[in-house]
Amino acid sequence: MNAILLAASLLAAPTVIDNVRVETGTTIIESATVIIDQGRVLSITPNKPASSATPQAGRSNATSTAAPAGQTSGAGNGTATQAGYSNGAATQAGHGNGAPTQAGYSNSAATQAGYSNGAATQAGHGNSVATQAGHINGAGKVLTAGLIETRSQLGVAEVLLEQESVDSTLKDAPFSPAFRVCDGFNPLSVRLPIARAGGITSVVVSPEGGVISGTGCWVDLVGTLASRPDASKPLAMFGGITSRDASRMGDGGGARGGTWLAIRQILDDARLHRRSGGRPLERMMSLSSLQLEALYPVLDGKLPLVLTAHRATDILAALELAKAEKLRLVIAGASEGWLVAAKLKEARVPVIIQPSEQLPYDFDQLNARDDLPALLERAGVTVILTTGLADEQNARRLRLEAGLAVANGMSREAALRAITSTPAEVFDHPAQGSLEPGKRADLVLWSGDPFETSTLAERVWIEGNPMSLDNRQRQLADRYLREHD
């Protein structure tokens, strides 16, 4: 939470989205009224007897919504106690652009007195966090939590082939636990508004390359300097044990055993370094003090260790290491994860996977299958979906990755959770990623099914604030559209 956003959300009047289809990841409400206030979701009120339908997966839950009022709110403005969204709804005196001050909105009733559809389609240019209070007719549209991309180089890699614009990778440094990729994060990256226009509201910025690459951080895609993350508060440690990572090791020789030897050595050094408490060490350390200290929270099982691994045996080896060292492991990649799904489930290790990329790209992935997300879901594994495991970054495709997972058998609800609430939970941001009363209002209003190719994000809110959907690409289109006229 930053000062600018806090100020904006305090000024903003409630926003009412009516007649909208709500998809929460556990429930689908065909038509509801959703009220956003003080940066949070105040209420979700079904407009008619809860009729839910799941167009694709056919798994429907009829109950209206989940958690009761009074969610814990980390950001301090938790005044929005709800009277249960089933009957609480707002009467909004002024329709349109006015920002009526409303007393006691939490108890009032939403008279749906035919307000117009005039809730401006957000062609608004500029980055203003204008308070756009009022009614929005959500008829025919779908509201979800904002999407969360967990493997992102947004803000740390502008143009991959231009080294000066890339801050995501340390060259020739296969073990750099103290590397904080977010030291290089630029919230003014031209890529941020483009990702946001695709419905992404938060990303996990992660380092690339190496066996232990360094730490990443959580970033909300507000795109202001004030939203710059604190790189000294790492979110997770990242690394990789694919054959590609191993072959980058140099002295490791590329053998898998060499990778594991190096990892064991570094963990052992970190433990010894810590025990020494600053006293002279009895032997040479493999890494510098800062590097080893960065591993302490990993050894404590506090900081997640996200390891990219595809081959079933590599995943098993990682699970064994995590068990022996009591690490908090997350597996990314996991093309062969379905072969060891029961083990992943038993160890409660989440996986981050990219549905569109299940191909036998290399010898680690010979058992890749398109129905990987469905197989993992069925086995009870915690699944996160990503766009970020391919060579190139295109976070706005995240919703389509979820759609492909559904096309290949994953349930619609799990697919939505896998790009919203699950990454928020796994990466310790439980106030985000859920469309629930009391949770942060990071929301997207979609023109239709959020997973479908023909759908566009029409509105995006971060902490209740409407975000501009304008971006450089739209500006280029507008310029050349005019020139053709």
Next chain:
Amino acid sequence: MRSYLSLAVLCTLACASSGNQGTKRALLPPAMTPTPPGDMPVTKPAPPPVLIKNATVMTAAGAIHSPGHVLIRDGRIAAVGAGDLAAPAGARVVDGKGMVVTPGIIDTHSHMGVYPMPAADAHQDGNEATAPTTPEVWAEHGIWPQDPAIARAAAHGVTTVQVLPGSANLIGGRSSTIKLKPATTARAMRFPGAPQGLKMACGENPKRVYGEKGRSPQTRMGDIAGFRAAFQSAIEYRRKWQAYERDLEDYKNNEKSDGEDAPDPPDRDIGLDTLTAMMDGKILLHIHCYRADDMQNLLDVAQEFGFRIRSFHHAVEAYKLARRLADENVAVSTWADWWGFKMEAFDGIPYNAALIAAAKGRPIMHSDSSSEVRYLPQQAAKARAAGESLGLKLSDDEVLRWVTANAAWALGIDGQTGTLEVGKMGDVVLWSTSPFSIYAKTKLVLIDGEVIYEDGKPIRPTDFELGTSAIDRTGTKRDPEVKL
């Protein structure tokens, strides 16, 4: 050296797949006219007829029949239209109720086979990056037919692709248009009668690859100079052959009177054969070119040396040059939303295809990816949605053409495939729903009327894949512990 080479020889040498080698060849000793083998004859018996009925039939030729039917017989489309059709004897009848039929999907830009899976150093056969101009090489000679990506693409409704050499070189070599039927050799996969293509690349890649080696091209200036030098060589080469043909003609006319030796033919240059054949329109030119100004420079080179560009690929800035490209009848292969991985891709926008369509150009969704190739109709749908957000109206038929008919035109095979019209090849896909939907699954994929993929049946593993999987796609399980 005496021979009776004629002007037709140049084409004979250059147009390997034209199948139009005329009668003169028979008059010449084989050693004098080395000619690469042509298309392999089809020896299989024609597959049984297939009638798909009760489906929405999207022809990519203007009409959408709902409900409609398609009959595929003797490997070709025998009937297509609205309503029902009586099934001919022996036909397999498929009820396509609620489903959609389209022509087979065509990808103009693939490296399947030349950069196959799994990544192996030994299989990197797509870039002869030893010199910036290598018109003498053929993609067909680098294709590993066992690439597991090929059958996967076919299972997603892709029936034809153009396999191109990579973009390290200004002039990368000849492309090969293949049908995605399982085969033991690339030549057996050749699209019969398809012209070959010539792959060229402008902009960053050649200048990076050779600049790093301290060689030309190191700049865009060097790129263009390299093209011009190559085409000047081709013109001089053609001139030598033309002079020779004239001398030979004179010799034949005067032979009896003066008794001199016949003129010797000029040395043959395999690479210049490719360039002259392209300049003569017998090989179609496809240029990897991102930026509008790079495209303009290549259009200028084409004008200078008198040849035509069939299509630009990766043309993410085509929208800046849309009218010019439409006027020149140059097709535009692009992506829906890839952009920004390098500077020349920085201005790539999702609205590109729609803006080209609005300028009456010829947009195409291509993949350049063994993964993306599987989702070309969905890419087209995204590009359409972007265009419609600008207020541009695009019909289902128009958008389908971006992955079928337009691609067929770019490859010079539009007379044979790319639409559902009577007489065309039986390259047909039955989809569970609109192919533009993210949820679309193929139910049936036919190539030349032959069932290549059918929902619920395993994809035929390539030789490489046999025995390399824990549970291979024939259902063989190698580890009893593994559960599905």
